[in-house]
Amino acid sequence: xxxITLGDKKFKKYIDYETIQKSITVLAEKINADMANEHxxxxxGVLNGSFMFLADLMKNINFDCELTFVRVSSYKGTKSTGxxxxxLGLNTDxxxxxxxxxxDIVDTGITITQLHQMLTENHSPKQVKIATLLLKPNxxxxxxALDYVAMEIPNDFxxxxxxxxxxxxxxxxxxxxxxx
Numbered sequence: 001x002x003x004i005t006l007g008d009k010k011f012k013k014y015i016d017y018e019t020i021q022k023s024i025t026v027l028a029e030k031i032n033a034d035m036a037n038e039h040x041x042x043x044x045g046v047l048n049g050s051f052m053f054l055a056d057l058m059k060n061i062n063f064d065c066e067l068t069f070v071r072v073s074s075y076k077g078t079k080s081t082g083x084x085x086x087x088l089g090l091n092t093d094x095x096x097x098x099x100x101x102x103x104d105i106v107d108t109g110i111t112i113t114q115l116h117q118m119l120t121e122n123h124s125p126k127q128v129k130i131a132t133l134l135l136k137p138n139x140x141x142x143x144x145a146l147d148y149v150a151m152e153i154p155n156d157f158x159x160x161x162x163x164x165x166x167x168x169x170x171x172x173x174x175x176x177x178x179x180x
Contacts, residue, residue: 004176006168011159011176015151020161020175021056023150024133028060031100031131031148035063041098044090046115047071048170049104052162053133053150057102068092072111094125100147104162105134107155109142116144133161134175 003012035041043061045054047069058067070090099119106112112130119128131148139155140146159165160172169176 001174003179004169004172006159006165009165010179011165011169012179013174014156014158014177015153015161015175017161017173020133020151024053024056025060027131027148027150028057031057032060032062034129034147035065035098035100038063038098040064040066041100042066042068042092042094043100043102044092045069045102046104046111048167049162049164050102050133052170053104054102057131066092070115072115090119090123094119094123096124096126098127098129099125100129100131103130103132105136105158106130106132106146106149107136107139109140109144112146113142113144134158 001013003010041063043054043058043065045051045067048071068090101112101115103112112132116128116130119125129147130144132146133150135146135149135152136155137152156177157165158175158177159169160175162170163175164170
């Protein structure tokens, strides 16, 4: 499908599945190299959007690791609300452990910086690294460094491959950008 309609919005294909998979493979190679000597890092997927990215990333990870999920949100429709709402908290002990936060997309950085702060202030991890499938560098202006970025994109609203518009479109294997 080259164009789709979700709710009241139209989208056109922007990044195909094969390109996504290649970028995930390259990213996994970097993570594998960095985590080679770490003792069982914890990969923490940020729900709902990261589930497809994390599933495909895990297929390319070659070190022992554990997996957990946190669910947070700062979006309503196509706009960030500017506030982080923790819906489902971390239920795994991260004291003294390396944690890699797995995010679908980083744009304003509100979600990832507040989540990073929550983890480092409320727990005692060895380190918290951040991996994202997509980064909007023209929008992300936070001082927190992102350790692993698969792809950079402009500031377009996108759906597919786990990303949604009002919970629609997460199931799409390609990524689409809004046209109207």
